Amino acid sequence: MTDWLLAPIDAFVQASPVVQALIATLFTWGMTAAGALPVFFTDRENRRLLDVLLGFTGGVMIAASFWSLLAPSIEMAADLAVPAWFPAAVGFALGAAFLRGADLVLPHLHLNAPMHEAEGVPTTWRRTTLLVLAITLHNIPEGLAIGVAFGALAHGFDNASLGAAMALAIGIGIQNFPEGMAVAMPLRREGMSRGKSFWYGQLSGAVEPVAGVVGAAAVLFWEPILPYALAFAAGAMIFVVVEEVIPEAQRSGHADAATLGVVGGFIVMMVLDVALG
Numbered sequence: 001m002t003d004w005l006l007a008p009i010d011a012f013v014q015a016s017p018v019v020q021a022l023i024a025t026l027f028t029w030g031m032t033a034a035g036a037l038p039v040f041f042t043d044r045e046n047r048r049l050l051d052v053l054l055g056f057t058g059g060v061m062i063a064a065s066f067w068s069l070l071a072p073s074i075e076m077a078a079d080l081a082v083p084a085w086f087p088a089a090v091g092f093a094l095g096a097a098f099l100r101g102a103d104l105v106l107p108h109l110h111l112n113a114p115m116h117e118a119e120g121v122p123t124t125w126r127r128t129t130l131l132v133l134a135i136t137l138h139n140i141p142e143g144l145a146i147g148v149a150f151g152a153l154a155h156g157f158d159n160a161s162l163g164a165a166m167a168l169a170i171g172i173g174i175q176n177f178p179e180g181m182a183v184a185m186p187l188r189r190e191g192m193s194r195g196k197s198f199w200y201g202q203l204s205g206a207v208e209p210v211a212g213v214v215g216a217a218a219v220l221f222w223e224p225i226l227p228y229a230l231a232f233a234a235g236a237m238i239f240v241v242v243e244e245v246i247p248e249a250q251r252s253g254h255a256d257a258a259t260l261g262v263v264g265g266f267i268v269m270m271v272l273d274v275a276l277g
Helices: 003-014 017-040 047-079 085-105 127-155 162-189 194-203 207-221 223-249 255-276
Strands: none
Touching: 017 127, 017 162, 017 194, 017 207, 047 085, 047 127, 047 162, 047 223, 047 255, 085 127, 085 223, 127 162, 127 194, 127 207, 127 223, 162 194, 162 255, 207 223, 223 255
């Protein structure tokens, strides 16, 4: 392998966990932007395909929640002065509660939902803003999960490896592609320009680098919260899957196709984590 290719790989491996988390979440943000790019080439949306891809997203998030987050949380807690299940259970509950609280407060609108189904505090914000905020809320736990996974590397746990953290980032990056499409294409269909549709589509992933750096820094400087933080990210992701991703994938009458997408996403993330982790 040539030096020009080895140099950035070596620099990434040698970087601090916070920098690694930033680079990884910039990648996942980039995948969101890539998913929004088709809006420049077509105005038509294949709803069946989008539902399959949304199901795939849900499958990736479910598998990542267990293999990349909950299982390491339980293993890391084995030597603590509490039952091994305790940090995982508490962190998982807190993650779901955090997303539920944000769901109640932050104004947002799920994809393809009518305006009267907008959630959060009442607001006069436009439909565009509410749609982007819904996906942004979805992306916070994904960024946190990646950040915590890289932050764990600094503490030398046997079950925290660079390969596992990279597998998580790759899996979330793959499932971010349909998210960018899921925001950009409906906006274009509603009459927004191609440029603005792309802008809002990619903007929904911009929160991931912020959440990733926060997650990595938190566990880097306060090791005892690590098992709780891993489970927190898992609880937040499962809440998003059950409350938003899967219902949206099945809203348009393609339930069987969307379910197969969930199965496919689960398998892909499981293979990535086991193979690389």
